[in-house]
Amino acid sequence: MENQQIVISKFGSANTLTLRDGALPSASAGEVVVKVLFAGVNPIDCKTRAGMGWAAAQNKDKLPWVPGYDMSGKVVACGDGVTQFSVGDKVCGMIGFPLRGGAYSQYVAVPELELSRIPDAVTYEAAAALPLAGLTAAQALNKAAVKEGERVLILAGAGGVGHLAVQIAVAAKAHVFATCSDANLDYLATLGATAINYQFAPVSERLQEVDVLIDLVGGDTALDALKCLNDNARVVTVPTLSADLICEKAAMLGFDATGMLVTGNRDQLETLLYMVSVGLLKIDVAQTLRLREAVLAHEAQETGHTRGKIILNMQC
Numbered sequence: 001m002e003n004q005q006i007v008i009s010k011f012g013s014a015n016t017l018t019l020r021d022g023a024l025p026s027a028s029a030g031e032v033v034v035k036v037l038f039a040g041v042n043p044i045d046c047k048t049r050a051g052m053g054w055a056a057a058q059n060k061d062k063l064p065w066v067p068g069y070d071m072s073g074k075v076v077a078c079g080d081g082v083t084q085f086s087v088g089d090k091v092c093g094m095i096g097f098p099l100r101g102g103a104y105s106q107y108v109a110v111p112e113l114e115l116s117r118i119p120d121a122v123t124y125e126a127a128a129a130l131p132l133a134g135l136t137a138a139q140a141l142n143k144a145a146v147k148e149g150e151r152v153l154i155l156a157g158a159g160g161v162g163h164l165a166v167q168i169a170v171a172a173k174a175h176v177f178a179t180c181s182d183a184n185l186d187y188l189a190t191l192g193a194t195a196i197n198y199q200f201a202p203v204s205e206r207l208q209e210v211d212v213l214i215d216l217v218g219g220d221t222a223l224d225a226l227k228c229l230n231d232n233a234r235v236v237t238v239p240t241l242s243a244d245l246i247c248e249k250a251a252m253l254g255f256d257a258t259g260m261l262v263t264g265n266r267d268q269l270e271t272l273l274y275m276v277s278v279g280l281l282k283i284d285v286a287q288t289l290r291l292r293e294a295v296l297a298h299e300a301q302e303t304g305h306t307r308g309k310i311i312l313n314m315q316c
């Protein structure tokens, strides 16, 4: 049996991703082996491949390294002591975050604690697209303690994290404003947000009296958005590279500001999967590419204009 996988052999452009036939994993105690059907692509996969950020620094002496944190698939083997899964179960999860990764592989050994069962009404595609982006959206909104009736501004509402954050905030009965380009105005309106075209004018010229800012863009865009906020507003800035700068400026202006790093949380992921299963949360899969098209997937992700998520079909 083959185990095709995508590896980073050296840091660089998307073209440095290579396909190889890896060893088949076996399940140690507490682990299951999953036949991966779909893997989700996230901006951190591209940043790490380019040699940027914490995961790249930690893995630089361990190349070749298999990237990828999001996956869905079927359990094909269980190690000693596994209690919650059996062969044939449909599972998904955010695996090995941020150090181990490994989802861009047709078979992967995963601690059972990192996995959730996929409800019948949820597709493998949606289950692979959801974990990292969904957990980030939920954790950012929780950190900001968004309440019913509050005015919440989400920068990059159409992206992987954004389209889920918009829907969760709408479900919490917040009044949601979200920035996007011309191409995504109608899309964001269908999710229940008031869409603001950032190409038309800076958001600070279009919106005031915001209680909560969820920043998914960072840099100057986030600094401009601080001008929209009420006194005592809360700010959660998600891109790690500019988080210190945004938090410092926000604190100077009297706002309660914090960065964040998403963490695995099985209960939270299962709540999100339930929301998907009953139609409360819709995952937009913009593109499904084949495992051997991982280079194209990274190039598309790096345009910075993906609507929803890109996933890889790992078995073709």
Ligand SMILES: NC(=O)c1ccc[n+]([C@@H]2O[C@H](COP(=O)([O-])OP(=O)(O)OC[C@H]3O[C@@H](n4cnc5c(N)ncnc54)[C@H](OP(=O)(O)O)[C@@H]3O)[C@@H](O)[C@H]2O)c1
Residues within 6 Å of the ligand: 042, 043, 044, 132, 133, 136, 155, 156, 157, 158, 159, 160, 161, 162, 179, 180, 181, 182, 183, 184, 198, 216, 217, 221, 238, 239, 240, 260, 261, 262, 301, 304, 305, 306, 307, 308
């Ligand atoms: N700290 C953490 O734990 C953590 C976790 C997850 C993600 N992140 C970071 O959070 C950021 C968002 O992640 P993601 O997965 O949502 O990224 P993504 O899917 O690549 O975001 C793409 C979206 O960004 C929008 N966009 C681009 N420039 C914009 C601008 N100037 N204003 C408003 N929208 C803009 C695009 O909309 P248009 O096409 O309409 O422009 C597109 O829909 C990334 O920097 C990622 O690395 C951090």
